[in-house]
Amino acid sequence: MQSKNYLITNIGELFGILGQEVKQLKGKEQSHINTLKNAYLLVENGLISDFGPMSECPAYSGEIKDLSAQWLLPGFVDSHTHMVFAGPRHNEYVMRLQGKTYADIAAEGGGILNSAKRLQGMSEDELYQRTFDYAQAAIKSGTCALEIKSGYGLSVEAELKMLRVIKRLKTSLPIAVKATFLGAHAFPAEYKNNHEAYIRQIVDEMLPVIAKEGLADFIDVFCDEGFYSTEETDYILKAAAAYGLQPKIHGNELGITGGVQVAVANQSLSVDHLEHIGEAEIECLKASETMPVALPGSSFFLKIPYTPGRRIIDSGLPLAIASDFNPGSSPCSNLWFIWSLACLYNGLLPEEGFNALTINAAKAMGLETSLGSITKGKRACFIVTRAFEHINEMPYWFTQNHAVEVLV
Ligand code: NIG
Ligand code: FE
Numbered sequence: 001m002q003s004k005n006y007l008i009t010n011i012g013e014l015f016g017i018l019g020q021e022v023k024q025l026k027g028k029e030q031s032h033i034n035t036l037k038n039a040y041l042l043v044e045n046g047l048i049s050d051f052g053p054m055s056e057c058p059a060y061s062g063e064i065k066d067l068s069a070q071w072l073l074p075g076f077v078d079s080h081t082h083m084v085f086a087g088p089r090h091n092e093y094v095m096r097l098q099g100k101t102y103a104d105i106a107a108e109g110g111g112i113l114n115s116a117k118r119l120q121g122m123s124e125d126e127l128y129q130r131t132f133d134y135a136q137a138a139i140k141s142g143t144c145a146l147e148i149k150s151g152y153g154l155s156v157e158a159e160l161k162m163l164r165v166i167k168r169l170k171t172s173l174p175i176a177v178k179a180t181f182l183g184a185h186a187f188p189a190e191y192k193n194n195h196e197a198y199i200r201q202i203v204d205e206m207l208p209v210i211a212k213e214g215l216a217d218f219i220d221v222f223c224d225e226g227f228y229s230t231e232e233t234d235y236i237l238k239a240a241a242a243y244g245l246q247p248k249i250h251g252n253e254l255g256i257t258g259g260v261q262v263a264v265a266n267q268s269l270s271v272d273h274l275e276h277i278g279e280a281e282i283e284c285l286k287a288s289e290t291m292p293v294a295l296p297g298s299s300f301f302l303k304i305p306y307t308p309g310r311r312i313i314d315s316g317l318p319l320a321i322a323s324d325f326n327p328g329s330s331p332c333s334n335l336w337f338i339w340s341l342a343c344l345y346n347g348l349l350p351e352e353g354f355n356a357l358t359i360n361a362a363k364a365m366g367l368e369t370s371l372g373s374i375t376k377g378k379r380a381c382f383i384v385t386r387a388f389e390h391i392n393e394m395p396y397w398f399t400q401n402h403a404v405e406v407l408v
Contacts, residue, residue, distance in 0.1 A: 002380070002407045004046045007060040012069035012387040014039040014051060016358050018373035024291065024363045025355045026318035033351050033391065041072065043380040051374060067384060070404060073354075074373050075144020075175070075381035076335045077361035080248075080272050080293055082182075082326035083138075083148045084131045084162045086118040089327045102302050102329065103226065103254070111328055112186040115152040119162070128165045135173055138325070138333040142403040144175050144381035147248070147322075147365045149220055151182030156205045159183045163215035174408040175381065178365050180248055181206070181216035184228050184236050199232060203239040211243035217366070218269065219245040223259040230258040237266040246366070252276045253304070264288040270320065270364040274307045275299060282315050291364040293320045294356075296341035297330035309356075310347030320360035321346070321353065340398035350392045382407045 017034040025032070040057040042050040050058075092105050092114070105111050119127065135146060148166045153159035159181070166179040183202045191198035210216050219240035223233040237247050247266050251259020253273035260281040263271040272293040274281070285292055294307035312319050321342045324330040332338070339353040348356065362372025370379050384405040388394065394402055 003063055004043070006043050006063040006065055007057075008041045008043070008065045008067060008072065009057060010054060010069060011039040011041060011067045011072045013037050013071050014041065014374055015071065015391065016074045016354070016373045017051075018359060018375050020369070020375050020377060022359065022373070023368045024318045024360050027313060027316040030313055030318060030352045030355050030360070031349050033354055041374070046380055048374065048376055048378050048380055050376065069387050071385045071387055073383045073385065074358050075371070075383055075406065075408065076142045076357045077145040077365065077367065077372055078138065078143045078323050078325070078333070078335060079147050079270065079320055079361045079364035080295060080322035080324050081146055081148050081333070082151060082324070083134050083146065083333075084127060084150065084165050085115055085152050085327045086122045086127065086130070087327065088331065089114060092328065096302075102304075106186075106226065109189055112152065113154070113189060115327055116154040116158065116186070116188070119152045120155060120158045124161050124164060127161065128168055131165055131169060132172065134325070134333065135169060139173070139175060139406055139408060140403065141334045141336060141401040142383040142406055143333065143335060144406070144408055145177070145362065145365065145367055145371050146173075146175060147178045147180055147218070149180040149182040151185030151220070154183070154186060154188045156201060156209075159206055160209060160215065163210060167215055176367060176371060176379070178217045178367075179215060180218040180220045181210055181240070181245065182220040182222070184221040184233070186222065186227060195232060199236060202236060207239060207243055216245055218248045220248050220250060222250040223262060224251065224257055225254040230262045233259070233262050234266065237262070241266065248272065248364070252281065253298075256281070260284050264290050269366055272322070272324075273298070274312075275305045277308065282312065282317065285317055286315065291320050291360060292317060293322055293364050294342060294346050295322055295324035295330065296346055297332045297338055298324045299345065300341055301331070302329050306345040308347070309342060313348070313352060318360050318363070319348070319352070319356050320364040321356040322361060322364070334399070334401060336394065336401055337399050340395040343395045350395050353395055354391065380407065
């Protein structure tokens with residue numbers, strides 16, 4: 001952890017400089033990165049208070065961090081994770097290697113229900129310790145803000161337990177954390193044929209406690225084939241809106257199911273996955289403030305189609321990318337690898353991937369005024385890397401953690 005006041009000198013190149021008025025980068029703008037070579041940056045009270053060329057570096061009597069020409073980037077923002085879980089699902093990984101699909105396993109009671117069974121039996125303290133360790137690993141690779149979802153509880157008690165773990169992490173981790181209530185991640189087996197009864201639990205028993213204890217910032221629903229219908233999703237989102245919870249939706253992962261439209265109609269901050277989208281979905285997003293988010297880690301791990309990122313950006317939209325870190329579809333929190341996947345398979349240029357992981361990701365979790373760029377007044381959290389020939393090299397060297405140091 002870094003102190004609250006310090007001066008960084010001899011930055012080889014400073015990346016991601018934006019004015020405070022920039023909330024996102026879309027279409028052609030997304031391929032542009034403002035940089036400054038041979039720079040200094042001053043941090044006061046944990047915020048960026050000034051930066052500029054070394055020739056104008058002020059005299060400073062406090063702590064100085066000399067980067068000796070290394071590079072400085074704004075910390076990455078991971079706007080979509082399921083970081084609270086009770087253990088890995090390596091058995092299902094092997095079942096898939098032997099030919100079963102993710103959907104087959106879910107239909108047999110595995111998948112999310114498997115994670116829920118294990119989590120229901122684990123103490124809050126153990127769950128907290130596991131998640132804290134996963135978060136530390138993510139921070140080491142440059143993650144400086146995390147959205148974390150519930151959704152492996154699927155009972156009143158277990159969903160609240162997950163959200164209480166996230167609440168503890170908000171104070172124990174040195175980075176920004178936002179909590180998303182995803183009670184509507186799957187239907188518990190006993191409610192398979194009685195969706196209404198489980199939705200009643202979400203609305204009548206979970207939401208009021210969550211609101212009273214301030215346990216969530218956002219509401220999510222897995223709106224997709226075999227999971228929640230658009231009508232069910234709309235009903236839950238409207239109930240959550242009454243408690244001031246803005247949506248972030250899982251949609252269009254398994255098919256074109258209306259997830260985008262229901263997200264936009266409910267002023268969703270983001271709609272995530274989008275492996276299956278058509279022209280109607282793109283037009284709908286264009287008429288909205290909702291951030292499309294691609295999750296290439298889950299496409300890679302499940303061997304399902306990739307979100308057409310190139311098409312989304314070429315249509316003039318912004319795009320964010322996130323890890324989707326979870327035990328079933330994306331056991332990877334390393335955003336450098338997600339960046340490589342986004343270039344290779346979502347069709348992004350390296351610069352577009354950088355903006356997808358910083359300013360656009362910050363917008364996807366409502367943090368665009370405090371994180372996601374080098375801007376005066378924003379929170380000081382940075383990644384130090386070696387000096388490369390070009391920023392293209394960051395996603396080129398795939399699977400490498402390029403963070404020499406993470407300043408949070
Ligand atoms: O984003 N698609 C829904 N939820 C998670 C996966 C959940 C799981 O398999 O445990 C996702 O991919
Ligand atoms: Fe997810």
